[in-house]
Amino acid sequence: ATINPPSMACVEDYIDALNWCGEVGGLKGLIARSQSNLQVLDDFVTKNEWAGFLAKDPATRSSTSVCLTLDTTPEKIKKIVSLLEEEGAAYDIGGYRDAPPSLRIWCGATVDKEDVEALCPWIEWAYNEVN
Numbered sequence: 001a002t003i004n005p006p007s008m009a010c011v012e013d014y015i016d017a018l019n020w021c022g023e024v025g026g027l028k029g030l031i032a033r034s035q036s037n038l039q040v041l042d043d044f045v046t047k048n049e050w051a052g053f054l055a056k057d058p059a060t061r062s063s064t065s066v067c068l069t070l071d072t073t074p075e076k077i078k079k080i081v082s083l084l085e086e087e088g089a090a091y092d093i094g095g096y097r098d099a100p101p102s103l104r105i106w107c108g109a110t111v112d113k114e115d116v117e118a119l120c121p122w123i124e125w126a127y128n129e130v131n
Helices: 005-023 026-047 074-086 113-130
Strands: 051-053 065-070 103-106
Touching: 005 026, 026 051, 026 065, 026 113, 065 074, 074 103, 074 113, 103 113
Parallel strands: none
Antiparallel strands: 051 065, 065 103
16 A cells, blocks of 8 residues: 555644644644734734724733724725735735625734734824825
8 A cells, every 4th residue: 555645745734833833832822823923913003093803802812813903894895905905015814705804814823923913014004095
C-alpha cells in the first residue's frame, strides 16, 4: 500500500501549526495574541468617536472576528471597503451580508498585533476620504 503524498503534506502542515502554537505559548499565548489585537481596535474606537463595536457589550465581543460599525451610511462603508482593497491595505473586510453595515476584521492569533496597528490609520484615512 502507498501513502497518499498530499495527505502527508497536510499532516506536516498540521505539525508545523502545532509547533508554532507551542512557540507562542500554547493556548494561553494564542488567546493573549488575539486579545492584544482586540485591544488595538478598542484603542482605535476610543480615539475615533465615529467608530464603534457592533457588539456593544464587551462580554459578548469576539476577540477574533471583530466587527466595527462606522458613523456613516451603508454606501460609504462599502466605499471604505473598496478603498482599503484598492490600496492593498485590507481584503474581505466588509461585514457579513446579513449583518448591519460594518467592517469585519480578523484578529485571531495568526494575526500580528503590528498588522492590526498598521490597519487602523488606513481605516481612518478611508473614512475621511468618503466623508
